[in-house]
Amino acid sequence: MSVPLKFYNTLTRQKTVFEPIDPDNVRMYVCGPTVYDYAHIGNARPAIVFDVLYRLLRSVYGADHVTYARNITDVDDKINARALRDHPGLPLNEAIRQVTEKTETQYHQDIAALGCLPPNVEPRATDNIPQMIEIIEKLIARNHAYVAQGEVLFDTKSMQDYGQLSKRPLDEQQAGARIAVDAHKKNPGDFVLWKLSSENEPGWESPWGRGRPGWHIECSAMSQRYLGEVFDIHGGGLDLIFPHHENEIAQSRCAHGTQVMANLWMHNGFVQVEGRKMSKSDGNFITINELLATKTFGGRSWPGEVLRLAMLMTHYREPIDFSVKRLEEAERLLGKWPAAEPGTAEPCPIVMEALADDLNTVAAVQRLHALAQEANGDSSMMPMFAASAALLGVLPKKAEVDEAVASAVDALVAMRLEMLKAKNFAEADKIRNELGEKGIQLKDGKDPATGERVTTWEMKR
RNA sequence: GGCCUCGUGGCGGAGUGGUGACGCAGAGGACUGCAAAUCCUUGCACCCGAGUUCGAUUCUCGGCGAGGCCUCCA
Numbered sequence: 001m002s003v004p005l006k007f008y009n010t011l012t013r014q015k016t017v018f019e020p021i022d023p024d025n026v027r028m029y030v031c032g033p034t035v036y037d038y039a040h041i042g043n044a045r046p047a048i049v050f051d052v053l054y055r056l057l058r059s060v061y062g063a064d065h066v067t068y069a070r071n072i073t074d075v076d077d078k079i080n081a082r083a084l085r086d087h088p089g090l091p092l093n094e095a096i097r098q099v100t101e102k103t104e105t106q107y108h109q110d111i112a113a114l115g116c117l118p119p120n121v122e123p124r125a126t127d128n129i130p131q132m133i134e135i136i137e138k139l140i141a142r143n144h145a146y147v148a149q150g151e152v153l154f155d156t157k158s159m160q161d162y163g164q165l166s167k168r169p170l171d172e173q174q175a176g177a178r179i180a181v182d183a184h185k186k187n188p189g190d191f192v193l194w195k196l197s198s199e200n201e202p203g204w205e206s207p208w209g210r211g212r213p214g215w216h217i218e219c220s221a222m223s224q225r226y227l228g229e230v231f232d233i234h235g236g237g238l239d240l241i242f243p244h245h246e247n248e249i250a251q252s253r254c255a256h257g258t259q260v261m262a263n264l265w266m267h268n269g270f271v272q273v274e275g276r277k278m279s280k281s282d283g284n285f286i287t288i289n290e291l292l293a294t295k296t297f298g299g300r301s302w303p304g305e306v307l308r309l310a311m312l313m314t315h316y317r318e319p320i321d322f323s324v325k326r327l328e329e330a331e332r333l334l335g336k337w338p339a340a341e342p343g344t345a346e347p348c349p350i351v352m353e354a355l356a357d358d359l360n361t362v363a364a365v366q367r368l369h370a371l372a373q374e375a376n377g378d379s380s381m382m383p384m385f386a387a388s389a390a391l392l393g394v395l396p397k398k399a400e401v402d403e404a405v406a407s408a409v410d411a412l413v414a415m416r417l418e419m420l421k422a423k424n425f426a427e428a429d430k431i432r433n434e435l436g437e438k439g440i441q442l443k444d445g446k447d448p449a450t451g452e453r454v455t456t457w458e459m460k461r
Numbered sequence: 462g463g464c465c466u467c468g469u470g471g472c473g474g475a476g477u478g479g480u481g482a483c484g485c486a487g488a489g490g491a492c493u494g495c496a497a498a499u500c501c502u503u504g505c506a507c508c509c510g511a512g513u514u515c516g517a518u519u520c521u522c523g524g525c526g527a528g529g530c531c532u533c534c535a
Contacts, residue, residue, distance in 0.1 A: 013465090033535085034533090034534085039535090040535090042535055044535085045535060046535050047535085049535095077533085078533070166530075166531085167464060168464060168530090168531070169463095169464095236535065237534080237535030238465090238466085238530080239530065240534080240535070241530070242530055243530090243531080243532090267535090268535070269467095269528095269535095270528085271535085275527075275528075276528080277528080279534060280533085281534065313473065313474075314474075315474085318466090318467080318474090319466090319467080319529085321473095323472090325473085325485090325486090326472085326473070329472080329484080329485050329486085360475075362475060363474095363476090363483090366474085366482090366483055366484060369483090370483090370484095377499095420494085423494075425494060425495075428494095429494095429495080429496085432497085436497085441498075442498085443497075444496090444498075446492080446493095453493090456498095
């Protein structure tokens with residue numbers, strides 16, 4: 001390994017050198033979507049950010065030596081509500097299946113358009129209920145959980161160092177707590193591991209009756225199942241630090257008796273709209289699909305690569321104000337980059353160094369832009385540019401140009417040159433304009449030897 | 462109230478204890494029949510105050526401002 005990787009760890013609030021538990025199998029877990037509705041562009045940020053991390057790890061440790069798990073949350077009261085709303089005629093389970101399947105398919109399409117590689121495993125909560133029950137039983141057996149009024153609750157007081165991740169000691173939390181304290185909780189911070197379901201709620205049989213899991217337990221169960229009791233990296237949005245990740249840690253560590261759940265905790269910042277967090281409950285969100293397929297934002301649709309690059313032009317921990325201007329700049333940059341195939345070349349060391357320094361995609365993109373310009377002038381630079389761009393997942397693909405179309409364009413270009421020689425500018429410009437309308441950009445240059453006009457062209461992306 | 466981020470030129474955005482990255486836009490120029498594309502030139506920015514220092518945008522403290530979490534949330 002050439003460059004040491006350094007990442008900012010939410011757990012220690014410091015940037016430290018990353019050392020995997022097992023370099024032959026680097027394991028990362030990222031909190032994925034709850035599938036009840038279109039994902040918004042804020043949801044796209046962790047997908048993209050951790051995709052870059054995944055690519056970087058694969059590059060450093062080898063493509064077969066990284067395991068990336070990203071869950072699909074398909075048990076959630078929002079899903080139930082959506083199922084009842086959209087499919088009132090169907091039996092509940094069927095209605096839920098319709099909602100989750102449709103949303104999941106859409107999510108995969110959206111994320112793929114943003115250039116994200118699929119994770120190695122994408123477990124669903126509903127496929128891991130027994131694993132969750134097992135953890136809950138362990139927690140009860142170890143006196144970290146208790147049953148009260150049909151719920152199984154985690155006993156936060158039973159964990160002496162609860163609150164490490166969010167730096168939120170229990171006693172301080174009570175002071176300004178706005179949450180109404182449920183009477184059946186021993187401590188206000190106690191959270192649900194399992195709750196009973198009524199007839200018209202989805203449920204699974206358990207030692208505590210037919211019920212469903214609490215929000216946090218699925219990630220504890222699935223990360224253990226696919227990555228082990230202790231793994232390398234856990235990622236997600238800033239807003240998951242508390243309570244979600246804090247509680248995952250509590251469950252996993254108390255169930256397994258381990259000192260940590262994951263060594264490195266990474267959190268991405270928010271996508272903002274007009275300086276405010278984009279959020280579904282606030283209604284100020286724009287979906288990935290709207291950006292890709294409709295003219296909702298800025299009066300036009302936007303290619304996935306543009307959205308991805310726009311996202312990588314800001315460091316992952318900083319907020320991004322989502323704007324048309326920003327997308328336009330990303331598009332302009334991409335338009336100047338050559339299309340290429342990934343190939344087997346090594347990425348530029350400067351790009352590697354940038355990414356190795358806490359995923360500094362901004363510096364990486366800047367370097368990439370310089371490389372693109374070098375490659376435009378000197379084709380021997382192309383493989384390095386391509387490899388570097390591929391590392392970020394922003395390599396422009398060669399536009400598929402039909403051969404018949406290509407020769408037709410070549411013929412028109414030749415015809416135009418003839419007209420120019422004859423100083424028939426009106427006709428020549430007409431050809432140029434017509435091609436332009438078809439998205440074909442003519443580029444006039446000079447042959448350095450003869451000084452004659454040489455015209456090349458390309459499809460605008 | 463508690464906890465956590467952040468504050469750099471029109472915009473985006475790194476970085477550093479000692480003359481001001483860079484990109485985009487803008488301006489000027491070259492090239493062109495005119496354009497486009499391309500190339501060249503051009504930016505004296507670091508929230509405020511105090512302190513540490515020979516020297517701070519960079520360190521410390523205070524202030525102001527913005528955002529986030531504490532409730533479903535990427």
